[in-house]
Amino acid sequence: MQxxxxxxxSIGIAAGALSxxxxxxxxxxxxxxxxxxxxxxxxxxxxxxxxxxxxxxxxDDGSRPFFSLIIxxxxxxxxxxxxxxxxxxxxxxxAWAIWNLQAKYLASDxxxxxxxxVRHGHPDYPLLVPGITAFFARIxxxxxxxxxxxxxxxxxxxxxxxxxxxxYAGRSIIVATYVLFMLATDKFFLTLGVxxxxxxxxxxxxLCALAAMKQQLAGNRQVxxxxxxxxCAMWTKNEGVVxxxxxxxxxxxxxxxxxxxxxxxxxxxxxxxxxxxxxxxFAPANDMAHGLSGDTWHHLTDMERYxxxxxxxxxxxEKNFGYIRMGVLLYGIVCLWxxxxxxxxxxxxxxxxxxxxMIYVVSFMDLQWHLLxxxxxxxxxxxxxxxxxxxxxxxxxxxxxxxxxxRG
Amino acid sequence: MSFKNTAVLVCIGVAVALATAMYxxxxxxxxxxxxxxxxxxxxxxxxxxxxxxxxxxxxxxxxAELYAxxxxxxxxxxxxxxxxxxxxxxxxxxxxxxxxSTVQVVTTGRRVLWQNTDDTYRYYLTCNP
Numbered sequence: 001m002q003x004x005x006x007x008x009x010s011i012g013i014a015a016g017a018l019s020x021x022x023x024x025x026x027x028x029x030x031x032x033x034x035x036x037x038x039x040x041x042x043x044x045x046x047x048x049x050x051x052x053x054x055x056x057x058x059x060d061d062g063s064r065p066f067f068s069l070i071i072x073x074x075x076x077x078x079x080x081x082x083x084x085x086x087x088x089x090x091x092x093x094x095a096w097a098i099w100n101l102q103a104k105y106l107a108s109d110x111x112x113x114x115x116x117x118v119r120h121g122h123p124d125y126p127l128l129v130p131g132i133t134a135f136f137a138r139i140x141x142x143x144x145x146x147x148x149x150x151x152x153x154x155x156x157x158x159x160x161x162x163x164x165x166x167x168y169a170g171r172s173i174i175v176a177t178y179v180l181f182m183l184a185t186d187k188f189f190l191t192l193g194v195x196x197x198x199x200x201x202x203x204x205x206x207l208c209a210l211a212a213m214k215q216q217l218a219g220n221r222q223v224x225x226x227x228x229x230x231x232c233a234m235w236t237k238n239e240g241v242v243x244x245x246x247x248x249x250x251x252x253x254x255x256x257x258x259x260x261x262x263x264x265x266x267x268x269x270x271x272x273x274x275x276x277x278x279x280x281x282f283a284p285a286n287d288m289a290h291g292l293s294g295d296t297w298h299h300l301t302d303m304e305r306y307x308x309x310x311x312x313x314x315x316x317x318e319k320n321f322g323y324i325r326m327g328v329l330l331y332g333i334v335c336l337w338x339x340x341x342x343x344x345x346x347x348x349x350x351x352x353x354x355x356x357x358m359i360y361v362v363s364f365m366d367l368q369w370h371l372l373x374x375x376x377x378x379x380x381x382x383x384x385x386x387x388x389x390x391x392x393x394x395x396x397x398x399x400x401x402x403x404x405x406x407r408g
Numbered sequence: 409m410s411f412k413n414t415a416v417l418v419c420i421g422v423a424v425a426l427a428t429a430m431y432x433x434x435x436x437x438x439x440x441x442x443x444x445x446x447x448x449x450x451x452x453x454x455x456x457x458x459x460x461x462x463x464x465x466x467x468x469x470x471x472a473e474l475y476a477x478x479x480x481x482x483x484x485x486x487x488x489x490x491x492x493x494x495x496x497x498x499x500x501x502x503x504x505x506x507x508x509s510t511v512q513v514v515t516t517g518r519r520v521l522w523q524n525t526d527d528t529y530r531y532y533l534t535c536n537p
Binding site: 002003004007008064066069072073076077079080083084087089090096097100101104105107108109110111113114116117118119120121144146147150151154155158159162166194 | 412413415416417419420423424426427428430431432434435441443444459460462472475476477479480483484485486488489490
């Protein structure tokens with residue numbers, strides 16, 4: 001694993017851990033003046049005993065060609081320039097109606113008021129993104145809360161193409177560069193990123209878990225990284241729980257067997273504890289789970305709903321994720337050419353799409369409205385992981401049949 | 409850590425700093441939105457009530473978007489939009505051309521803590537005497 005890659009994952013996970021510790025201390029009634037040093041010590045311990053200890057066993061990727069750094073810098077500059085006209089003062093609808101609203105409550109001494117907002121407020125949503133914003137909003141009360149929220153939002157968006165690029169630049173600079181600029185110039189990806197929605201953060205953590213499983217680290221530390229990333233995904237959005245469950249099913253052997261469950265349990269303990277405290281102690285019932293009723297069976301047998309959802313997904317891919325069609329086609333061609341079945345990672349993502357599909361099938365809400373307001377964001381959560389998997393296949397393994405330009 | 413590793417992390421830091429600075433600058437330039445109108449119109453209310461205040465909320469046509477905007481503007485105050493939930497304090501929005509009789513319904517028998525008018529709405533913050 002490249003050290004830079006690990007640093008990027010670690011920064012994202014550290015932000016998630018900060019949010020979790022912050023919320024747990026708030027829930028325990030600790031005043032903010034006591035929260036700051038505890039969070040500081042927790043992050044210091046995480047870095048010293050987690051990240052730095054892991055780094056000792058990771059080879060330094062100082063041999064990376066210099067031009068690959070230039071490409072990366074140009075890619076990042078492109079993202080900055082392209083995202084600038086897409087920013088809005090208060091972010092997108094979900095940013096001010098949910099995430100930044102929750103941050104405003106968490107940043108105040110009367111933060112429990114947040115859970116009264118049952119109408120259009122979604123107080124059952126996990127608080128990773130609002131937690132990060134609220135923590136810094138308390139430290140920097142002179143700053144607008146949206147300006148504070150913009151920083152982690154932009155980081156999560158930026159980390160996605162950078163992480164994919166760093167993963168594959170050594171194997172195929174063409175594939176890595178193409179992915180970097182494809183995402184850096186994709187209007188929909190950038191719009192959701194700078195809108196300060198939590199979907200991009202969830203996409204990043206899901207991608208992190210997948211990327212971690214591609215690494216081989218001493219002492220099975222990749223399991224701990226993947227577990228921590230899945231925990232952060234669960235603390236970002238309710239969908240994160242679904243994605244994490246599917247991930248664990250597909251990677252059961254790599255995550256749990258051979259004594260690796262200990263690393264998994266250690267890394268996911270904090271997120272699970274935070275989520276349990278939040279769900280049992282504070283959050284009202286999830287509207288989707290609460291809405292399941294006798295109509296659910298009727299919905300399951302209503303073929304029109306399946307058609308409607310399929311059409312919506314297809315239209316969304318056509319409109320917002322056009323790049324993925326060519327990627328999937330190339331993935332299929334490479335599989336045929338090499339006479340391979342699609343990998344486990346690809347099947348997992350297909351399973352995640354199927355799970356989202358079924359959530360719409362059983363949804364008690366008006367289906368048209370539900371699809372209109374969320375289908376694009378749900379697919380956005382999975383696209384970086386899908387791009388990562390396709391790039392993995394196209395970057396090849398260095399043999400003659402792969403699309404590889406090897407480092408000199 | 410090698411120079412190249414450090415260079416990547418420095419590039420990330422510069423990109424984030426630059427993007428944030430540009431966002432802040434753009435926020436200053438953008439034209440007036442519904443949200444900004446409400447922020448300006450409701451600014452005075454934050455001086456009358458503490459951050460943890462809870463109140464009922466009503467607006468023309470039970471407009472959910474207007475409610476969400478006001479709630480965000482006034483957070484961490486709590487605005488109740490739930491039928492049957494009553495508080496001593498109430499924030500009422502009326503159209504700017506609302507009849508005097510409508511205004512009287514809102515204010516009669518109640519103490520007006522704060523009021524304001526912009527080009528779209530009249531805002532009344534009232535409480536039981």
